[in-house]
Amino acid sequence: MEIFQQIFNLETFSSTLRMAIPLMVAAIGGMFSERSGVVNIALEGMMLAGAFIAVVVSYFTGSAWLGLLGAVFFGGVFALIHALVSIRYHADQVVSGVALNLLAAGGTVFLLNILFNTSGTSPSVTALPYWGPFKPTVYLGLLIVLISHYILFFTPFGLRVRAVGEHPHAADSVGIDVEKIRYVCVILSGMLAGFAGAHLSIGVLSVFREGMTAGRGFIALAALIFGKWYPFGAMGASLLFGFFQAIEIRLQGIEAIGIPAEFIQMIPYILTVIALAGVIGRATPPAASGEPFEKGKR
Amino acid sequence: MAGDMNSKELLKEISIPLLAILSSFIIGTLIVIASGYDPIATYGALLQGAFGGLNSIADTLLAATPLIFTGLTVAFAYRCGLFNIGGEGQLLVGGLTAAWIGTFKGVPMIIHLPLTLLAAMVAGALWVAIPAILKAKLGVHEVITTIMFNYISYSLVAYFSLKVLAKPGSIQTPDIEPSAYLWRFSNVLDMYSYLNIGFLIGLIVLFVIYYLLWKTTIGYEIRAVGISPDAAEYGGISAARNIILAMLISGALAGLGGAERAMGLFHNYRNGFSAEYGFTGIAVALLGRNHPLGIFLAALLFGALSNGQDYMNMLAGVPVDLVTILQAVIILFVAADLLFRRVLALKPEGRKGE
């Protein structure tokens, strides 16, 4: 009973939400990219870049809001590399993603050295203010989910995104510019991942730490798959995975009943593999994701 | 070793990687200048760190060793049309297994050494078995599943190393027995480097994989499936069987890479066991055109970079992460080879269906 209370209380709830927001927003970013047919395993790197830029901008301007804006903007710029390499030059999207993750990991620490002459943790900067019990990124993140659902299912643009990712040649045959839609979606994915990163660095904390995303970009990817590429699905999966992260922090309660924290950490990934294997309703990616579009070929 | 292609193809094969390396170093130079450092001093220090003296060269080879294995991991799967992005996890699981089996007491070296190596290979292979089967039987994309298995391995390995094998409070597992040591060259040469016989094993494995892929029926079948699964099925070659086989061998290679770290370098399993060898392996395989000879050269390049980076930092003051940036840019350029083909107005490679 005591354990139960330790796990399920108000604080776990709010920490679940805090943990889930970056997963959710980055997963939505990944959703736009993959729904348009571009695999994005660089969410991790895009988040990391966003987290870093948020701190840098906040440091130099003194404004956390500008930091958030900068993270979103630069996330988009960073994603543009992925878009160029994989859309324009037909590169393997997975390879490009691996490269961007490396670039973000190396680039942030390099710049940390250049700008702040340190390699571990940045100086403390102005963080986003509290709005009631949470940081603004929490409310904005939830809003992003709602808006994304609306865009994807209730606007012409969303319809085109869904068409381009499933059957680009069909979209092309009715005059839709497949590459343009993909550019927009990949850039959008970077902007949202940048937002998610900013939530970590100037929302939850007020510093940037080397490698601070710690695999959250990949959990977001898992949430996207587990949520079957739907905005609310991704949100649900993020809340679930966020909950695991939250109780993992409340370690003692868990370890007391003999479940090591590491096993809790594995759950999102195991669930995702199970979902892909079709044990609990097959998770099927958009049909054309991962394939470069070449006009006139089928 | 490159007897399977003629000289014109060979030139085409190496021109793109060379251009990619050149372009990345140009970008690296711009970054160095923009950050206010001296590029000549930077690259000079990098070179000196990597090759200045016997010890440095040995350390470069030591750094290249795991990359040979992880590069082969990626390349071998790729030859069967698969992208094994889970080399990191397979290496960790293999390394931990070696670090555990290596602690068994009272086993004669002649048994202990091969047993430990073999156990690491089996562990690496098992770690990729589920993605392999899911791919072969259900068509589940191996990229996502191997990524997921990477993260599962991080937690699993952390648990077993820290909470099961390590003494309480320690961040490393107990040292392995000398009967499971990979022999170090410093035993006979006057140097500090931990370069060990694992490097020679790497060279042998390079040759074995080359032989397996191009000189045996197994390789004939695996490559046929990688190029054209339909033509392979027509020729009585089971795509599913070869996909699983290729993935298991690929995983075993990563496991062996982990064994070299555990048995030759660290003599235990510890925090920070892998410097992202699995991911650098992707770059190595790409740059090496998925060919053992190319992988050897690419592993040397990345080994030299990672070995020279500290010296570069010390002498020229440039943060070591410049090397990571260079790696990333090299991958981007190799991946976007269409860029060079367009710039050089080379004809794009023929694609299927033309």
Next chain:
Amino acid sequence: MDAVLEMKNITKEFPGVLANDNVNLDLRKGEIHALVGENGAGKSTLMSVLFGIYQPTKGKILYKGEELRIGGPNDAIDLGIGMVHQHFMLVHTLTVAENIVLGSEPSNGRGRLTLSKAIDKIKSLSDEYGLDVDPNAKVKDIPVGMQQRVEILKALYRDAEILILDEPTAVLTPQEVKGLYKIMNTLTEQGKSIIFITHKLKEVLTVSDRITVLRKGKSIGTVNTAETSETELAEMMVGRKVILKVEKKPAKFGATKVEVKNLKASNARGMLALDNVSFEIREGEILGVAGVEGNGQTELVEVLTGLRAANSGVFKLEGQNLLNETARKIKEAKIAHVPEDRHKHGLVLDYSIEDNLILGYHYKQPFAKGLNLDFNSMAEHADRLIPEYDIRPRNKEILARSLSGGNQQKIIIAREFDMGPEFLIASQPTRGVDIGAIEFIHKRIIEQRDQGKAVLLVSAELSEIMSLSDRIAVMYEGRIVDILDAKEATEEKLGLLMAGSTIRSSEG
């Protein structure tokens, strides 16, 4: 009647290929105009030119008397030309209505997609033309016939005046085909014009007003359907080809070698593709399989070579049961296979000639010793076969990809014939191959027969079937409608059988 559309002297040249050579086509308002021709006759190229996907090398397009340039699909759509592709351009995860509006989506002032008006329009169009389509269903949940009607609706929704239907019956059941004819008639009654692409003569005669025949990139002529016959069309399509003189000794048949009984199998879409197929082939006999493509020939060959599972039936070679064995087991029973699609199946294109010459036999003596490939015997094998089968260039290291179609085919022929087959299955063995190579390949097939082997020859070229076969089986809708002695077979008889009628019923 006025022509809505005229295509005059259209020539389209690709590097090394003249796909369209001075083609003329005029389409009248309210007519169904069939465009017929064998595969590769240039139908698709011509329609791609009309739809703006290709620009013609020469020639002009007149729309309602006005010369214009069609720069791309969007121009064509704006003009009122709608295309129903053979492979549907539908997004399966979207609804019918969403597919139809895609590309010209209606929205309210605030950017919200508003489908309700579109759905009304779709419903009324659907009623008007008898299309019977549910706008709210997901495309993946509706049958193929309805998907096709969605494609037609897509064009009508964009106010198409001209509809191009590319092989529309290929994917339909006979009932669905009848329904389609009705829809086509309704459309033309309402003033739409239709270009109907097909190679099935019976359909053409049933449904079209006029027919234009293409052969080898040229337009052979346009005829009124009422004034023509199947025989005339077949002749126009196939041409009075110089029948390649094939030197053939009288057959010496031996015992029954191949026995196929009551074979049933489904195609990739799960529809019954082989319906109780039975035949026997004797030693020293070539059984030709004639038929319009897509009537089960592909599936028959796949079942006999272990690439597709049969639902039931018997397949025996010299008494040995081989039904649903693996491709390897079937090869080991000495069945050779020259596949229909050499790029997809017959060759590993990025393997050298030498490597391709052992595909399927690579794992055993003499090419393998244990797990090792035996490069000496591989080289000897290649050095012997390359001149023997006249494969050019004479360099065994060259990748199969870089060879001409004829030489690629010779690799397969060499490999399959050299293994000493007892039963040879050759599917479209001379497709896309130059005259010299055709003669060569024919000679080799006859050679096999004269050595007492059984041969199954599947070909879309009637002349090939007629000059090589000893007996000819005709397939129609998954069944063998008749097996004729080659001496009694004429193009007319075969043409009728291929169109689905039996000789008896046509005589009586």
